[in-house]
Each structure stands twice: as structure tokens, then as C-alpha cells.
Amino acid sequence: MAPRTYRPEALNTSKGLFVLACLLAVVAMAPIAWIVGLSLKDNKALMLGTEAVFALPYTLANYVNLIGSSQVFGWFFNSLVVAVGETVGVLVLSSLAGYAFGRLEFPFRRTLFVLVLFGLAVPEQAVIIARHQMFNWLGWHNTHLGLIVPGLTSAFGVFLMTQFFRAIPKEIDEAALLDNTPPFRLFWRVMLPLTLPAQATLGIFTFLHAWNDYWWPLISATKKEMFTLTVGIASSQTNFAQSEGLGFLSAQAVFASLPVVIVYILFQRHIVTAVSGGAVK
Amino acid sequence: MSASIEIRNVTKRYGGLTVLEDISLSIAAGEFVVFLGPSGCGKSTLLRMVAGLEALDGGTIDLGGTRIDTLPPGKRGVAMVFQSYALYPHMTVAQNMGFGLENIGMAREDIARRVTAAADVLEIAHLLDRKPAKLSGGQRQRVAIGRAIVKEPKAFLFDEPLSNLDAALRGRTRLELAQLHARLGSTMIFVTHDQVEAMTLADRIVVMHNRRIEQIGTPMEIYRRPATRFVAGFVGTPAISILGVKAAELGPRGLTVDLGSAGVLQTRLQLPVAVPAAGGLEIGIRPEDVTVVPPGGDGIPARAEVVEHLGERTLVYARLPDGQQITAEADGRSTLRAGTEVKLRLDPDALHLFAADGRAFHVDAGGYDG
Ligand SMILES: Nc1ncnc2c1ncn2[C@@H]1O[C@H](COP(=O)(O)OP(=O)(O)O)[C@@H](O)[C@H]1O
Ligand SMILES: [Mg+2]
Numbered sequence: 001m002a003p004r005t006y007r008p009e010a011l012n013t014s015k016g017l018f019v020l021a022c023l024l025a026v027v028a029m030a031p032i033a034w035i036v037g038l039s040l041k042d043n044k045a046l047m048l049g050t051e052a053v054f055a056l057p058y059t060l061a062n063y064v065n066l067i068g069s070s071q072v073f074g075w076f077f078n079s080l081v082v083a084v085g086e087t088v089g090v091l092v093l094s095s096l097a098g099y100a101f102g103r104l105e106f107p108f109r110r111t112l113f114v115l116v117l118f119g120l121a122v123p124e125q126a127v128i129i130a131r132h133q134m135f136n137w138l139g140w141h142n143t144h145l146g147l148i149v150p151g152l153t154s155a156f157g158v159f160l161m162t163q164f165f166r167a168i169p170k171e172i173d174e175a176a177l178l179d180n181t182p183p184f185r186l187f188w189r190v191m192l193p194l195t196l197p198a199q200a201t202l203g204i205f206t207f208l209h210a211w212n213d214y215w216w217p218l219i220s221a222t223k224k225e226m227f228t229l230t231v232g233i234a235s236s237q238t239n240f241a242q243s244e245g246l247g248f249l250s251a252q253a254v255f256a257s258l259p260v261v262i263v264y265i266l267f268q269r270h271i272v273t274a275v276s277g278g279a280v281k
Numbered sequence: 282m283s284a285s286i287e288i289r290n291v292t293k294r295y296g297g298l299t300v301l302e303d304i305s306l307s308i309a310a311g312e313f314v315v316f317l318g319p320s321g322c323g324k325s326t327l328l329r330m331v332a333g334l335e336a337l338d339g340g341t342i343d344l345g346g347t348r349i350d351t352l353p354p355g356k357r358g359v360a361m362v363f364q365s366y367a368l369y370p371h372m373t374v375a376q377n378m379g380f381g382l383e384n385i386g387m388a389r390e391d392i393a394r395r396v397t398a399a400a401d402v403l404e405i406a407h408l409l410d411r412k413p414a415k416l417s418g419g420q421r422q423r424v425a426i427g428r429a430i431v432k433e434p435k436a437f438l439f440d441e442p443l444s445n446l447d448a449a450l451r452g453r454t455r456l457e458l459a460q461l462h463a464r465l466g467s468t469m470i471f472v473t474h475d476q477v478e479a480m481t482l483a484d485r486i487v488v489m490h491n492r493r494i495e496q497i498g499t500p501m502e503i504y505r506r507p508a509t510r511f512v513a514g515f516v517g518t519p520a521i522s523i524l525g526v527k528a529a530e531l532g533p534r535g536l537t538v539d540l541g542s543a544g545v546l547q548t549r550l551q552l553p554v555a556v557p558a559a560g561g562l563e564i565g566i567r568p569e570d571v572t573v574v575p576p577g578g579d580g581i582p583a584r585a586e587v588v589e590h591l592g593e594r595t596l597v598y599a600r601l602p603d604g605q606q607i608t609a610e611a612d613g614r615s616t617l618r619a620g621t622e623v624k625l626r627l628d629p630d631a632l633h634l635f636a637a638d639g640r641a642f643h644v645d646a647g648g649y650d651g
Contacts, residue, residue: 171367174334175428179381180355189380193371 039063039250046246062251072252074225075232080259081144082217082228083210086151090206091199094154098161098195099187103173113162119155124215132219142226147217151210157202164198165191200270204263211260229256283467284345284358284435285310286331291340293326300326302492304340308470308485313462316472317479318489319515324472325440327489331470332361332438345435355384360429361438364445366421368413368428374400375409378428392431399430402461419450426461436468443478455481476516480504488512506643510635513565519596521633522571522607526562535644536634538564542603544581548629550644561637566607570631573597573611573623580624583607588619599623 037053038046039062045052066072100106101113131150132141140146168191176190217228227235233252236245286308293301300323308314316324329335331342333354342350349357360381368377378399379392400406403423413421422442429437439458443451459482462469473479479486480500488495488503488511496508507513513521528539536550573595574580583599586606595611609625611617634642 169365169367171363171365172369174332174354175361175363175367175369176380177334177354178332178359178361179428180384181380182384185384190369196371 035250035253038247039254041247043245043247050246062247063255065248066251066255071224071232072229072255075227075229076255078144078147078221078226079211079229079256082147082151082213083207083259085144085148086210087203087207089148089152090154090157091203093152094157094161094202095192095195095199097158098163098165099191101158101162102165103168103191116155116158119153120159124150128216128219135220141220142223146220147226147228150216151206151213154202154206157206160198160202161195164195168194197270200267204267204270207263208260283311283465285312285343286436286468286470287341287343288327288331289341289343291327291330291342292338293323293330293335294338299492304494306487306494306497308468310345310468311466313459313469313471313482313484315479315483315486316470316489317476317483317486317516318474318495320474322489323492324474324489328361328438328440328470328472331357331436332359333357334361355381358435359438360432360434360436361440362425362429362442364441366413366425366442366445368421368424370413373410373412374405374416374424374427377413377424378431381428381432395431395433396427399427402430402464403427418446419454422446422454426458430461430465434467436470439469439471441473442471443473444475451478458482476518480516488515490515507633507641509641510563510565510639513633513635513641517567519568519598519608521565521567523563523565523635524601524605524607526564526634529562538562538632538634540564541605542581542601543605543607543627546627546629546632548632548634548644550632550634550642552634552642563635565633565635565641566627566631568596568608568610570628571607571609572626572628573609573615573617574626578624578626580626583609583623583625585617585619585621585623588617590615597623599625 034053038050040058040060041052042057042059042061097116101109101116135141135146138146140149172190172194173186176186181190212230213228214230214234217231218234221227221231224232224235233249233256236249236252286306288304288306288308291301291304292299304327316327318324326335330337330350331344333349333352337350340350341348344358349359369380372380375393375396378396382392382395396409397406400409403426405420405423405427408416408420408424413424416424422445425442442458443454446454455478458471462482471478471482480503483500485497485499486503487497490511496503496512498506498508503512503516507516510523514523524540524543526538527541530537531552532547535548536552537545537547539545581601583601585597585599587598589596589598591613593613595613595615595617597609597611597617599607599609601607607625609623617623630644632644636642
């Protein structure tokens with residue numbers, strides 16, 4: 001065979017790896033497809049065996065029933081309030097703290113920063129009993145506030161924003177100083193807009209985490225009308241084998257994941273940036 | 282609008298390290314002054330102290346007769362152009378230029394008027410709606426200058442603003458800065474380590490070295506009558522040649538120096554008595570004052586080691602029999618090649634004499650008009 005010119009782009013595709021990747025993708029997608037399939041089947045048909053998923057007929061009856069059930073919408077609303085509230089709160093607090101840690105001089109700055117970072121190492125389980133009692137005493141259980149507040153202290157958020165603020169060149173501050181910029185305006189008009197990519201990353205992660213959170217809402221929200229979607233859907237599961245109403249339950253699950261899917265589609269680009277640590281622009 | 286600057290006994294320390302010691306300097310209103318010196322000599326620090334970005338550890342700074350080192354940067358009436366330009370990345374060109382005016386509460390129409398006027402002067406009017414990321418280096422540079430101009434400051438401060446530009450653009454921008462200065466008549470301080478920028482732009486050059494001001498003078502003074510051996514060596518490309526003095530004798534016509542294999546030269550130099558006539562003396566001579574004698578002529582023998590044909594002139598880096606290096610100039614049409622023997626002639630009236638403590642003495646009285 002005659003020597004051929006070296007093509008760098010040929011490195012990108014190894015057929016074996018490609019096939020393997022496709023297989024993994026199918027494995028990862030299967031449960032989602034399964035749930036969507038179940039949600040489109042008549043509940044009675046599913047009671048005879050879930051292999052009914054593979055055969056006609058399909059129906060939207062479960063989704064129609066869903067719309068008739070006010071409970072799910074209530075839970076959805078709770079989840080939305082909690083997730084949005086937590087996201088906004090985390091962004092505000094992390095930005096303020098990150099700006100202070102990253103760009104201001106004040107006593108015990110380093111010590112305080114190390115203390116905040118300890119938060120990364122403390123698991124929620126370790127503090128949950130104390131928190132439960134504290135919230136009990138405050139009367140915050142079964143309130144939106146009680147569901148939101150614990151999520152506001154984001155050590156990761158403070159860390160991320162600190163790194164971002166720190167990376168802004170010093171000359172930008174200096175130019176702003178020469179431009180007569182008052183302190184808060186410097187933060188609001190000059191510094192904060194430069195951290196938008198980090199805000200997007202942190203916002204998406206916080207939202208997804210809050211939306212999917214199960215443990216704290218399970219503990220704090222004991223009244224049915226204060227359930228979030230995760231807790232609510234779990235509570236409508238009758239037993240672990242779940243032979244009745246499987247289609248309806250699946251429809252609820254699909255409905256519950258809609259916001260996550262929407263967030264993902266809208267912010268796809270930022271999620272890629274976040275996961276790749278900012279290396280891909 | 283332009284104002285004088287008075288720097289008095291200014292000192293700066295970083296921890297135990299003193300970077301500037303007892304610096305005093307007067308800059309006249311409308312003057313273009315360049316701080317020139319090797320990297321790390323404290324040029325930026327001094328400029329940043331005028332701007333208010335570094336605190337003083339001693340001394341005072343006045344602008345237009347008012348003490349300013351007590352004021353925050355924004356209240357000093359100065360504008361600065363950074364080496365990195367430091368534009369606000371998320372703002373358009375127009376917003377970048379207008380931001381400082383917005384901060385002092387200027388009316389929107391007035392801001393727009395000033396921004397447009399400055400943009401016209403700098404030929405960036407078509408870029409006003411763009412963000413910095415969509416601009417070339419040269420365009421960013423202009424925006425940074427525009428941001429300074431709109432403030433109508435009493436003094437402009439530039440910290441190596443041309444060093445991120447490519448050579449051609451640097452030359453052009455240099456020229457435009459000179460024109461801008463002529464048009465605005467503002468006081469300007471310009472920091473650079475590039476002597477060509479200093480020579481071409483400055484009314485006066487402040488040569489800095491080792492925490493101190495080495496010399497203050499017009500470009501011609503700095504070049505023709507360097508105050509110290511350091512200044513002589515730092516200014517001029519290719520660098521001045523330094524030769525050791527074997528023996529020196531002060532006669533009625535002036536100083537006679539024995540340069541070993543570079544011969545004995547009778548100069549018109551009249552030395553002050555304070556300088557010992559021998560011991561640690563050196564002479565300096567610029568390449569253009571060392572000529573390659575045409576074949577057959579008389580001169581000091583040397584060996585051409587490297588020959589650079591620049592077109593309008595030819596540079597000859599030669600070595601004398603005793604091993605000392607000397608740079609000479611030959612005609613642009615010279616066909617001289619490296620490795621050949623040449624004869625050199627040194628202009629005795631162009632000699633600079635350096636005492637052991639670095640002080641310099643000159644025969645040449647300076648330049649002349651015309
Ligand atoms: N923030 C600082 N902390 C400590 N040393 C500094 C600081 N800024 C500058 N220096 C030192 O001060 C000296 C002068 O720096 P600079 O003014 O930037 O020099 P130049 O602009 O002439 O290159 C250098 O030796 C530098 O290392
Ligand atoms: Mg510098």
C-alpha cells in the first residue's frame with residue numbers, strides 16, 4: 001500500500017469506541033424510554049404484564065387524568081417555588097460572598113473562607129436532626145421557607161463565585177476606580193456582569209438539585225399539600241411492586257421531569273461549559 | 282485644561298524592598314514626559330502613584346498646584362491607559378467610553394456628544410456598538426485612549442500602551458499619539474522600556490534605574506550627553522561601545538587617552554579636577570562615530586565578526602586585537618563580509634568618558650539647529 005498523508009481528524013473516530021458509546025447511550029436512555037412508554041399505556045393492560053408496552057394501542061388517558069388531578073399541580077407549584085427560590089437565593093448570596101472573598105480585603109478573610117469551605121465536607125445527613133429541631137422550634141416545617149432556607153448555604157456556590165471574581169484582572173477594578181465608580185456600582189455594573197457564565201452554571205446546578213431533592217422535603221413537608229413533586233409522586237406509589245396505576249404514576253414522573261428537560265434544552269450550552277470546567281467556550 | 286505635575290521626595294516600599302527612593306520631578310503643563318528604564322525599575326509604580334493606584338510611603342504629588350496624593354483616583358483629574366487596555370468586556374465601545382462620565386452624573390446628551398467627538402478623532406465611530414471582544418488589538422487600544430480623552434483630564438497617564446501591538450501598528454500609533462498630544466496640548470506621562478518610543482514621543486525623558494532617576498533631559502540631551510554610563514548604555518541601538526582606558530593624561534589641549542589596541546586618542550575633553558585621570562576610566566563611543574575606513578586607508582585594525590546590511594547603512598560588529606568589542610558603521614553600499622580584517626576610525630570629539638563611579642563627561646556640547 002502506498003504511504004498516505006497523515007490526517008489528524010482521523011483520530012476522532014474509532015469505530016469500536018463509537019459502537020460502544022452508542023450501546024452505553026441506549027442503556028442510559030432505556031429507563032427514560034420505558035417510563036414514557038408506560039405512561040402511554042392503559043393501566044389495566046399493564047396489570048397483566050409490563051411487556052404490554054411493546055404493543056398497540058397507546059393512549060393519552062393518563063395525561064388527561066393528570067390534568068384532572070389537582071394534587072400534582074400543587075406539588076409542581078411547590079417544587080417550582082422551592083427550586084426558583086433556592087436558585088435566586090444561592091445566586092445572590094454566593095455572588096456577594098464570592099465578591100467579598102475574591103476581591104475585597106477584610107479581617108479574617110482567609111480564615112472565614114476556609115470555614116466556608118468546610119461546608120463542602122459536611123454531609124447533609126450529619127446536620128439533619130439538629131436542623132429538624134431548629135426548624136421545629138422556628139415553626140418552619142411545612143412552609144416554603146423551611147424547604148428553601150437549608151439550600152441557600154452553598155459552599156460550592158461561594159467557592160465557585162470566589163474563583164470567578166478572583167480571575168477578573170485587577171486592571172478592570174483600577175480602570176473603574178479611575179472612572180470614579182462608587183463601590184456598589186463597581187460590583188453591580190462592572191464585576192457581576194463578568195461572572196454571568198458562572199451564574200448560569202451555578203443557577204442550573206442549583207435548580208436541578210433543588211428540583212430533584214427528595215430527602216429534606218420528605219422530612220420537613222409532612223402535610224400532603226406541602227409535598228414537592230418528588231415526595232408527592234413517591235407517596236402515590238402504593239407498594240414497591242406497584243401493580244396498580246403504573247401508567248398514571250409514569251405520567252406523573254414524565255410531567256415531573258419536564259422542567260428539568262426544559263432547563264436542559266434552554267441552557268444546554270452553559271451545562272456543557274459547566275461540566276467541562278470552562279475549557280470549552 | 283492641562284496642568285503641571287510636581288512630584289516631591291516620593292518614596293515607595295513593598296515590605297522591606299524599596300522600589301523608589303526620594304524621587305523628585307517637575308513636569309510642566311502640556312509637557313510630554315516619558316519614563317524610560319529597564320523592566321522592574323519602578324516606572325509603572327511611579328505612574329500608578331500619580332494615578333492613585335498605589336499609596337506613597339513618603340513625599341507628595343501635586344497636579345495643577347493642588348495636592349492630589351490625598352485623593353482617590355477618580356477625583357484626581359487624571360486618566361490612564363493600561364497596557365492591557367482594561368476595557369469593560371461586557372460593555373460596548375460607547376458604554377466603555379461613557380462609563381466614567383455616567384458615574385459623575387453627566388447628562389446623557391453631553392456624554393453622547395463627547396463620545397462621538399472622541400470616536401471621530403480616533404476613527405472608531407463605526408465601532409461604537411461593538412463589544413471589546415469583537416475588536417482587533419489596535420482598535421481596543423484606540424477605545425482605551427478614547428475612554429481617557431472623553432474625561433478631558435488634566436493629565437494623561439500611559440503605561441506601556443503600545444507594547445501589545447505589532448511592530449507596524451506600534452509605529453503608526455506612536456505617530457498618532459504625538460499628533461494627539463499636539464492637538465490636545467495636555468500633560469502626558471508615558472511609561473515605556475522602549476527607547477525608540479521614548480526618543481520619538483518625549484519632550485523630556487526621565488531615565489530611571491535602581492530606584493532612582495538617572496537623568497532627566499530632552500531626547501537629544503539623553504542621547505548626546507548621557508549623565509551616566511548606565512544611560513549611555515541603555516539608550517541607542519545598537520548599544521554604545523565601551524572600551525577600557527589604559528592611561529590618560531590631561532594636557533593643555535585636553536585629555537589624551539590610551540585605549541590599548543584602539544590606539545591613543547587626543548580629545549578636547551577638559552576634565553574637572555575631581556575626576557582622577559587614571560584608574561577605572563572607560564570611554565564610550567557610538568557606532569555612528571566609529572567608521573570603517575575604505576580599503577587602503579589608515580586606521581585601527583580590527584576583525585569584522587558580524588556584518589548587518591541594513592540597506593541605508595551597514596553595521597559592523599568588530600573585535601580589536603586585545604579582545605574588546607566595538608561596533609562600527611559602514612556605508613550602506615558596503616560589500617563587507619564577516620570574518621574580514623577592517624580598519625576603523627574613532628571620532629575623538631564624539632567620545633564619552635566614564636569615571637569609575639559611573640559619571641559621564643562629554644566633548645560634544647550637544648546638538649545644533651538645522
Ligand atoms: N505589588 C507589589 N508587591 C511587591 N513588589 C512589587 C509590587 N509591584 C511592583 N513591585 C516591584 O517593584 C519594582 C518596580 O516594579 P514596576 O514599577 O512594575 O517596574 P517597571 O514598570 O519599571 O517594569 C519591581 O521590582 C517589582 O517587582
Ligand atoms: Mg511596568
